Amino acid sequence: MTNLFENYGRLPFSLTKGTGVHLFDDEGKSYLDFTSGIGVMNLGYSFEKGKEAVKAQLDQLAHFSNLYQNPLQEEVAEKLSQNHHYKAFFCNSGTEANEAALKLTRLIKAGQKILAFEDGFHGRTFGAMSATMQEKIQAGFAPLVPDFVASPYNDVAALEQVVKVEKIGAIIFEIVQGEGGVLPITADFVAALKKCQKKGILLIIDEVQTGIGRTGELFSFEHFGLEPDIFTVAKALANGLPVGAMLAKNQYAHYFSAGKHGSTFGGNPLAMASANEVLKAMTPEFLAEVADKGQFFFATLTEKLSAKSTVKNIRALGLMMGIQLADEAKVPEILASLRENGMLALSAGHDVIRLLPPLVMSKEEMQKGAELLESLL
Template structure:
């Protein structure tokens, strides 16, 4: 990798050559069970034929259109994501771009105000999204950041109330802090946020990792009865194709008037063809119910096999988004490495958490097989 920047550090010395179902295969032919979904992207696995077919058909028809022209595929995808006609959508290419659009829009709606974000949250690496990502390791070296971002401690109601001032115009947060250690929101914290929304503060919910069925609902905010002013999506939306989306309540939609924001590739026909296939699949009557059922099974088997181990401090989840917090953070790298050696791909989160994001189409037998490997490693 001599022609590439080293911004990803030393890459894991594995070259994957092909994939099938929920498995990846390296150049030697070794098979790996994927509990990462490409960091939450391949929610429908690597053999989602409807998606592949839609993209192949679209690339033969037309692979790119600028947003100067009507694109019916964008309207189709937006109709799946629009809750009861209450929102208007914008398409981008990634999660950080979707969050940039959300932050820009919030500044237009609430000029000269602050945007509150949370310690250990993650919203992206472009300047606005990075300024809302309250992690020193992400922000270090990039000062001055975008001004008028403030912070509070996630799931700490007292910290939230102390941080909100008359200048607070919007609050951006995740339902589950992914990069921050797989920390699901608590009921009392969710209620406190809703109270501030009633006072006129915009709620921006980042569903980049938690959305598109990951938690057993189309969006994780549905579990807690939120009606966000703005929400974002990406990752699993394209099942491998780059796509991001930002949706805003109808009452605020006119603030993004002509020329206020745009994207050359956002909502391009290939990404929209894939997203439409994904959302069509998720809209099947039993799909999300089946995800919730598998999530309960996964939670139980993780508890049965891992919870009592001295190497495990805690297990947290919402749907098929799981964090296993280790008792000794120095062992995190070793756990990931030994799991790979045994044919299981897992992720890290924070400094002491093994993160699991298995494809939503994984069977219970496959989920159990992965847990057996983790049991051996831990």
């Protein structure tokens, strides 16, 4: 008997402790974690500076409303602002950050449509869900928010056609489609999106899973020379505390005048204390190390798995990995076998094993994970 909704399909054990890159269940079993809590614990389970900052803030003041000045919000916003080119709105999650982005877009591009891509994922609230072009996410919730248009991801011809026939005011997309199967953006598609931006179409980049160092840059759009009009971030920003942020170029800030949007808990002092320390940790040296680990892990997975008949493809950007299997029915079987052998991983799309190790995981631990996958596949 449970008093919880059963919408998560939970596994039959609970996790009680985390240390470094390991988790422990209620029977004391240890797991090498390649999930990071679905991309949240980028700095692992022993990020002491973050813990200390949260404890100190808790002793001072756990919450006050956004009716007052918040110096911690200012500090975090400055670190996110891309050399002061963006202003920040804080909320509590990725879907809320995307809702804020969509609401702001409606004010900037009144009467125009928003383009989103098939197999993308932007959240489960109504606006974000309406931009999530996956039937399994949208089923049963019609009518959705109107004026969203779908197009295939990485399809330049389709993008050019939809922009030609529809009145598109903005395009929302991920640099790597995470839930859609760990599918990175192509160079040709980036070039096509830049052309759209030059025509006055806003680019909204969802960095909820790819941001905060996951790909070896603070934000994944930095790999491609993109300068989004709006971008969103959440998951790893506070390394375990609920937080989200929507960043928009300075020239759009006036559209969110007083009362236009808000959040009671957005920018909560505890979340901001942790986020501030997380961003301090994202030094150029640390990010270069993440990029190096990403190259190492991808090369190791490719060496050990690419020749296997069970493996169709291996995709990656930084420490965001996807192993596409030839038989999608094998995904839950492999994930269960990994758990039995002390390793946690995720699924994505229909046929992909997704690996999101904490950025602080060592190459030796990544090697161990790759060897276990090799034995099971």
